[in-house]
Amino acid sequence: SKSQFLKALTEVNQHFQDVFSILFNGGSAELNLSDESHPLESGVEIKAQPPGKKVQTLSLLSGGEKSLTSLAFFFALFRYKPTPFCVLDEVDAALDEVNLARFLDLMKKIKDQTQFIIITHNTKTMEVADYIHGTTMAEPNITSLYSIQLEQKEKKAS
Amino acid sequence: SKSQFLKALTEVNQHFQDVFSILFNGGSAELNLSDESHPLESGVEIKAQPPGKKVQTLSLLSGGEKSLTSLAFFFALFRYKPTPFCVLDEVDAALDEVNLARFLDLMKKIKDQTQFIIITHNTKTMEVADYIHGTTMAEPNITSLYSIQLEQKEKKAS
Amino acid sequence: MFIKKIELQGFKSFPERTKIIFHSGITAIVGPNGTGKSNIVDALLWVLGGQRSKSLKGERSEDIIFNGNTQRPPLGMADVILSLADENDKLVINHRVFRSGESEYRMNGKLTRLKDIQDALWNRSIAEKEYFVIEQGQIGLFLTSKPVEKRLLLEEAA
Amino acid sequence: MFIKKIELQGFKSFPERTKIIFHSGITAIVGPNGTGKSNIVDALLWVLGGQRSKSLKGERSEDIIFNGNTQRPPLGMADVILSLADENDKLVINHRVFRSGESEYRMNGKLTRLKDIQDALWNRSIAEKEYFVIEQGQIGLFLTSKPVEKRLLLEEAA
Numbered sequence: 001s002k003s004q005f006l007k008a009l010t011e012v013n014q015h016f017q018d019v020f021s022i023l024f025n026g027g028s029a030e031l032n033l034s035d036e037s038h039p040l041e042s043g044v045e046i047k048a049q050p051p052g053k054k055v056q057t058l059s060l061l062s063g064g065e066k067s068l069t070s071l072a073f074f075f076a077l078f079r080y081k082p083t084p085f086c087v088l089d090e091v092d093a094a095l096d097e098v099n100l101a102r103f104l105d106l107m108k109k110i111k112d113q114t115q116f117i118i119i120t121h122n123t124k125t126m127e128v129a130d131y132i133h134g135t136t137m138a139e140p141n142i143t144s145l146y147s148i149q150l151e152q153k154e155k156k157a158s
Numbered sequence: 159s160k161s162q163f164l165k166a167l168t169e170v171n172q173h174f175q176d177v178f179s180i181l182f183n184g185g186s187a188e189l190n191l192s193d194e195s196h197p198l199e200s201g202v203e204i205k206a207q208p209p210g211k212k213v214q215t216l217s218l219l220s221g222g223e224k225s226l227t228s229l230a231f232f233f234a235l236f237r238y239k240p241t242p243f244c245v246l247d248e249v250d251a252a253l254d255e256v257n258l259a260r261f262l263d264l265m266k267k268i269k270d271q272t273q274f275i276i277i278t279h280n281t282k283t284m285e286v287a288d289y290i291h292g293t294t295m296a297e298p299n300i301t302s303l304y305s306i307q308l309e310q311k312e313k314k315a316s
Numbered sequence: 317m318f319i320k321k322i323e324l325q326g327f328k329s330f331p332e333r334t335k336i337i338f339h340s341g342i343t344a345i346v347g348p349n350g351t352g353k354s355n356i357v358d359a360l361l362w363v364l365g366g367q368r369s370k371s372l373k374g375e376r377s378e379d380i381i382f383n384g385n386t387q388r389p390p391l392g393m394a395d396v397i398l399s400l401a402d403e404n405d406k407l408v409i410n411h412r413v414f415r416s417g418e419s420e421y422r423m424n425g426k427l428t429r430l431k432d433i434q435d436a437l438w439n440r441s442i443a444e445k446e447y448f449v450i451e452q453g454q455i456g457l458f459l460t461s462k463p464v465e466k467r468l469l470l471e472e473a474a
Numbered sequence: 475m476f477i478k479k480i481e482l483q484g485f486k487s488f489p490e491r492t493k494i495i496f497h498s499g500i501t502a503i504v505g506p507n508g509t510g511k512s513n514i515v516d517a518l519l520w521v522l523g524g525q526r527s528k529s530l531k532g533e534r535s536e537d538i539i540f541n542g543n544t545q546r547p548p549l550g551m552a553d554v555i556l557s558l559a560d561e562n563d564k565l566v567i568n569h570r571v572f573r574s575g576e577s578e579y580r581m582n583g584k585l586t587r588l589k590d591i592q593d594a595l596w597n598r599s600i601a602e603k604e605y606f607v608i609e610q611g612q613i614g615l616f617l618t619s620k621p622v623e624k625r626l627l628l629e630e631a632a
């Protein structure tokens with residue numbers, strides 16, 4: 001319904017501004033209707049301004065800035081309506097160390113309400129995991145899985 | 159001209175098979191005309207088979223396998239017609255350690271005939287560089303560059 | 317309601333019955349390129365209905381069913397079972413497809429239509445897959461996608 | 475004929491005249507997200523003619539010219555000078571654009587048409603940009619691009 005959608009837009013917009021400032025350590029961002037006069041069909045546009053930079057076309061953001069802004073959008077959705085589980089495949093590939101650390105912190109904060117399954121090549125990401133599954137292909141085209149024990153957390157992966 | 163194109167296709171195809179086997183440590187790959195009956199307008203198709211796997215749709219290859227196969231294609235082009243310089247922006251993002259090492263080896267082998275400029279977040283890639291430029295933004299939207307000295311190579315980066 | 321396990325048989329690079337146990341919190345899946353990590357994500361997307369998968373990884377039965385390697389023949393069927401649970405409730409979803417293209421869905425053991433599964437998920441606050449799965453490569457493309465894409469996600473939350 | 479230096483002024487995140495020296499061999503460019511690494515690649519693509527840039531990073535003069543930050547005003551002109559050299563030969567290419575959209579090309583100091591620059595590059599075995607520049611994000615998309623894209627590259631080599 002129209003009022004339900006507009007309420008969601010308003011609240012997710014607020015969350016988006018908050019999460020963006022956390023992930024970028026500053027700056028501002030917002031969600032808008034592309035076409036205010038047709039709220040029931042209009043698309044939704046993202047505006048993003050990393051700290052100290054100007055609001056400009058999204059296409060001028062860097063690869064890492066785009067990834068981080070997209071992650072801010074998804075985390076904002078989850079603040080409005082949490083998802084029980086979330087599967088992320090190599091979303092950290094473009095992030096530098098500092099941005100990665102902030103993203104991982106945010107993921108840790110909400111892992112009690114959301115189960116995360118994240119595919120990664122990044123050791124920093126592996127370090128925040130509670131469990132790790134490893135894949136190998138001893139025989140071509142056939143995956144074997146193994147569990148990796150996380151000693152420092154004193155928890156045995158399944 | 160038609161004969162020039164077909165000669166290039168034949169030779170690059172041979173190089174592509176060779177480079178692919180180097181980067182994948184085995185397997186096979188080839189280039190074909192999509193439409194044999196119209197060699198002057200036909201597109202070119204890539205077939206790739208990592209070692210022990212079957213030839214299947216390119217879309218079934220993994221993210222890293224796709225990157226590596228694409229790099230094999232470009233390196234095959236360069237074997238047929240070297241380029242004096244080559245600029246690569248984060249092409250290593252999806253590669254695991256082993257594939258990255260083979261790609262870096264190949265890049266080192268041809269760096270005498272081709273100047274490489276590679277943007278990367280990966281320390282292994284930085285380790286094969288002869289020179290490193292670093293970027294920072296002390297003031298938002300304004301890039302400052304600095305050179306990083308590579309002591310172990312006893313070479314001063316400009 | 318979180319993911320307790322995913323069982324795969326005959327699905328992509330999982331010819332033999334493979335059980336993957338998941339826990340609450342953060343699970344990382346790691347391993348070399350092409351060893352099957354994203355295939356696990358594909359299995360989750362496929363068991364929940366398979367359409368609208370953004371990746372180009374193939375939805376035809378020959379892409380879904382294990383198609384052998386240079387030493388082993390293809391199989392005739394792919395089967396994935398997803399077990400979801402929380403303290404009060406349990407939901408087991410199964411999708412099976414044969415080479416003929418014939419496909420079956422089961423919920424808690426009984427043959428069902430996909431629509432009933434989607435209703436059961438909706439009743440448990442599990443949104444459409446686009447909401448909680450970010451596939452490999454998608455995070456970088458999301459920001460510059462059409463505004464209607466963002467609207468759809470907001471509608472899921474609303 | 476390799477790249478000796480790139481000088482940027484007023485181009486994207488380089489408001490003040492910045493000289494970047496390059497050497498033969500492998501040069502890595504590193505730094506945090508959004509600090510201007512890909513902008514250097516954009517400068518090279520732009521000085522060589524700017525069209526057919528696959529990235530969505532904007533070709534309009536307001537995207538090309540430094541547009542300020544929250545403390546500094548925009549500038550009125552962007553200027554990039556590319557110096558190429560080998561043992562026998564030297565080629566200096568300049569592209570300049572004003573806010574009005576008016577743009578100028580110079581070769582070795584004299585006003586020229588873009589076409590003359592392209593001819594001069596072709597005579598020195600420097601192919602079209604798609605051949606020797608792989609932009610951020612493109613390596614993963616190349617393999618599944620249309621066959622005509624691969625043909626175009628093969629034609630460059632032929």
Ligand SMILES: Nc1ncnc2c1ncn2[C@@H]1O[C@H](COP(=O)(O)OP(=O)(O)OP(=O)(O)O)[C@@H](O)[C@H]1O
Pocket residue numbers: 135140141142208211218219220221222223252327328329347348349350351352353354355356378379380381382383384452
């Ligand atoms: N139908 C199928 N039958 C057999 N093997 C398949 C099938 N579909 C995919 N594969 C195998 O799965 C591999 C791709 O796996 P996947 O995409 O999960 O890799 P990945 O671990 O995510 O790698 P990356 O780190 O590069 O993203 C293919 O190389 C192929 O070996």
Ligand SMILES: Nc1ncnc2c1ncn2[C@@H]1O[C@H](COP(=O)(O)OP(=O)(O)OP(=O)(O)O)[C@@H](O)[C@H]1O
Pocket residue numbers: 050053060061062063064065094293298299300485486487505506507508509510511512513514536537538539540541542610
């Ligand atoms: N016309 C412009 N005027 C001012 N600043 C600009 C302009 N165009 C781009 N920028 C700046 O350049 C930044 C993007 O730089 P770039 O894409 O080179 O980053 P990067 O170092 O490649 O980062 P990543 O590692 O994330 O890929 C933008 O965030 C913006 O600050």
Ligand SMILES: [Mg+2]
Pocket residue numbers: 220221222353354355452
């Ligand atoms: Mg993958």
Ligand SMILES: [Mg+2]
Pocket residue numbers: 062063064511512513610
């Ligand atoms: Mg970049």
